[in-house]
Amino acid sequence: MNCFIHADLDAFYASVEQLDHPEYRGKPVIVGGLPGDRRSVVSTASYEARAFGVHSAMPIVQAYRLCPEGIYLRGRMARYREKSAVVMEIFSGFSFNVQQLSIDEAFLDISGAERVLGPPAEAAKKLKETVHQKTGLTLSVGLASNKYIAKIASGMSKPDGCFIIPPGGEEQFMRSLPVGKIWGAGEKTQELFRKHGFKTGDDIYRLPLDSLTAIFGSAFGNFLYRAVRGEGAASFDEERGSHSISAERTFPYDLYDEFAIETALFDICQNLMFRLLDLRWQSRTVALKIRYEDFSTESARETFSSPVSTMNELYERILGLFRKKYRAGRGIRLIGAGLLNLETGQGARQNELFDDGEEKERRLEETILEINHKFPGAALKRGRSWLAQSSAAAGTPNAGPGMQD
DNA sequence: TCTGGGGTCCTAGGACCC
DNA sequence: TCTGGGGTCCTAGGACCC
Numbered sequence: 001m002n003c004f005i006h007a008d009l010d011a012f013y014a015s016v017e018q019l020d021h022p023e024y025r026g027k028p029v030i031v032g033g034l035p036g037d038r039r040s041v042v043s044t045a046s047y048e049a050r051a052f053g054v055h056s057a058m059p060i061v062q063a064y065r066l067c068p069e070g071i072y073l074r075g076r077m078a079r080y081r082e083k084s085a086v087v088m089e090i091f092s093g094f095s096f097n098v099q100q101l102s103i104d105e106a107f108l109d110i111s112g113a114e115r116v117l118g119p120p121a122e123a124a125k126k127l128k129e130t131v132h133q134k135t136g137l138t139l140s141v142g143l144a145s146n147k148y149i150a151k152i153a154s155g156m157s158k159p160d161g162c163f164i165i166p167p168g169g170e171e172q173f174m175r176s177l178p179v180g181k182i183w184g185a186g187e188k189t190q191e192l193f194r195k196h197g198f199k200t201g202d203d204i205y206r207l208p209l210d211s212l213t214a215i216f217g218s219a220f221g222n223f224l225y226r227a228v229r230g231e232g233a234a235s236f237d238e239e240r241g242s243h244s245i246s247a248e249r250t251f252p253y254d255l256y257d258e259f260a261i262e263t264a265l266f267d268i269c270q271n272l273m274f275r276l277l278d279l280r281w282q283s284r285t286v287a288l289k290i291r292y293e294d295f296s297t298e299s300a301r302e303t304f305s306s307p308v309s310t311m312n313e314l315y316e317r318i319l320g321l322f323r324k325k326y327r328a329g330r331g332i333r334l335i336g337a338g339l340l341n342l343e344t345g346q347g348a349r350q351n352e353l354f355d356d357g358e359e360k361e362r363r364l365e366e367t368i369l370e371i372n373h374k375f376p377g378a379a380l381k382r383g384r385s386w387l388a389q390s391s392a393a394a395g396t397p398n399a400g401p402g403m404q405d
Numbered sequence: 406t407c408t409g410g411g412g413t414c415c416t417a418g419g420a421c422c423c
Numbered sequence: 424t425c426t427g428g429g430g431t432c433c434t435a436g437g438a439c440c441c
Contacts, residue, residue, distance in 0.1 A: 032409080041409050043441095056441080062406045102412095102441050186439050219415055220438095240413075250409060285433090295408065299435060336410090 001167055003120050005095075005108040006142040006150035007127065009087065010159040012104035013075055014046035016083050019136045028052060028070040033060040035072050038252040039333075043075060047159060086135055094127055099147075099236075105154075107147050107236070124162050145170060146232030152183050170230025175202040182227065184220075192216065201228040245279075246287070247271045248336025254293045255332045262319065268337050269318055273311040276339060277369050282307040283339035286314065288321040293331035300325045301340065308339065310361045 009015065013031040018024045028049035033040025040060040052067035063070065084103045091098045094117065097109035110123055117123035124141045131139045142153025144165040157163035165173050178200055179185065179193045192215065198204055204212070205228040213221030223233060247268045255261050276283065286308065287301040300321045308314045318337045326332075368380050 039407085039409075043409080057409080059406060059408060062408095065406075104441080184439070188438060217416075235414080242413075244412070246411060248410065297436085301434065303433065334409090338411095 002111045002145045003109075003113075004144060004147045004150045005110055005120075005124055005127065006144075006147065006154040007091065007106055007108060007131075008140045008142075008154045008158070009084075009104040010138045010140055011044050011046050011050075012084075012137070013044040013080055014049070015137055016080055017071075017073055018046065020079070024071055028054070028067050029073065030054055030060070030063055030067070030070045031073050031075045032063075033072065033074055035060065035064045035068075037074075039250050083135060083137070087131055087137065090131055090134060091127075093130075094123065107150065121162075121164055124164070128160075128162065146230075147236040148183065148227065148232040149173065149230065152177070152181060155183070156181065171228075172230075174228045174230050175200065175205050177201040179204070182224075184223065184227075184233070189216070189220070204228045242340070243281070243342040244287075244338055244340045245272060245275055245342065246289075246336060246338030248289060248334055250291075250334045251332070255335075256329070258326075258328065261326075261332055261335055262322070264335050265318055265322060265337060266315055268335070269315045270311060272337060272339060273308075273314050273365065274369050276308070276342075277366060279342075280345045281342040282345050283342050284308070285340040286317045286321065287338040287340055288318055288325060289334070289336035289338070290322075290325060290332060291334035293333055295333070297334075298325060303341075307343075310358055311365050312361060313358075314339075 014029040017029050017031060018027075026048065027046075028051070029046040030042055030049050031045075032043035037060055042054060042056055042058045042060060042063050044056060045054040045058075045063070049063075049067055049070055052070070054063045054067050054070070060072070064072070080103060088098065088100055088106065091106055091108055095108035095110050095113070099107040099109075101107065108127075110117060110120060113123070114120070117126070120143050124143050128139045128141060131137055138160040140154045140158040140160060141162045142150040142155070142157060142165075143162070144150040144153055145167050149165050149170055153163040153165055179198050180190060182201070185193070193199075196203075196215065204224055209221065209225045212225050215221065216224060227233065249264055249268065251264075255264070284305070284307050285301055285303040287299060289297065289299045291297045302317065302321060304317065308317065371380050
């Protein structure tokens with residue numbers, strides 16, 4: 001009999017802050033931005049803050065209106081990752097098959113582990129106790145015969161709870177479930193549910209497959225058909241196929257100046273290139289994203305015959321897309337770039353394809369990456385002015401390294 | 406109340422080939 | 424002399440998740 005635990009840390013970022021700062025305990029803590037930060041949103045609100053109506057993804061200015069006495073923090077990702085690693089390590093002690101979904105949640109396959117862990121309900125209880133004892137954090141847990149239902153169950157047990165769907169009870173659970181709790185159905189789909197008068201899983205259960213696919217499309221219609229019958233989603237079990245990395249920036253005020261926009265793009269490309277080298281992956285497809293003042297969003301992408309090999313090359317590819325796409329005069333609130341369809345670096349690089357300048361360039365970048373890696377405080381970067389000179393000189397790096405610290 | 410950043414997956418349509 | 428069908432690769436946009 002299959003048995004999965006979905007374990008989810010409660011109000012994770014806010015809880016870590018309350019642990020590290022005892023004076024925050026019992027008070028509304030809002031992680032995501034300071035009250036004056038334009039265009040920031042709430043990342044995590046402590047349960048004390050939620051009582052004021054503050055929740056994730058809410059603009060900070062709105063949160064401040066609801067809860068001016070709150071403690072506002074920008075957040076410390078490095079610290080959260082550290083705590084997360086400790087928790088994931090504890091999970092590994094309970095299951096050989098831990099599938100981490102994000103920084104604060106994971107599936108634990110405990111099928112057939114009854115002799116070691118005791119009955120599943122006992123295992124879940126012990127897991128919560130161990131995490132609390134060793135980290136001070138509380139955990140919400142869902143237990144079911146498949147991952148999809150375990151995930152929904154943990155959400156319904158929050159905070160610090162445990163919700164068990166007994167084997168054989170899956171279909172009944174899904175049919176009585178309010179559609180608002182169906183995982184994977186967001187705002188737009190909820191609108192469709194309302195339009196068709198669907199209130200619970202049972203309303204979906206009654207429809208034949210072809211009606212569901214007519215309303216929701218082929219993929220999601222099939223998914224719903226299975227979900228309300230208590231069957232797990234296949235997508236949780238498959239290996240993730242494609243990979244991509246991206247970086248974007250929202251400006252506090254809309255940008256109109258092309259030089260300023262291109263400077264931001266340069267920074268973003270630099271960040272991307274270093275991450276790409278660090279991962280030792282390759283990509284032939286670059287992508288650009290522009291969000292305008294009215295929040296309308298456009299994107300462009302292009303696949304090249306060869307992978308991106310240097311920072312210079314990445315920037316030129318992205319810049320090419322930007323100049324084709326951007327209609328001058330429109331205010332830009334966000335600019336972003338990405339590398340799609342990442343492939344593993346296939347052992348030896350095709351160095352023979354690079355000319356001398358490119359090869360030197362690439363090595364310089366790798367050196368900078370390495371220094372940044374060893375001395376995280378150094379923040380070594382290549383200046384944009386240096387790049388402009390170097391590309392004008394057709395790949396002959398000049399002596400002045402143009403690094404800023 | 407104006408709406409982050411980093412991801413994944415799906416859809417529809419075009420180009421091209423056999 | 425008016426137009427099939429399948430496969431593959433690519434692009435833009437959108438929905439959703441944490």
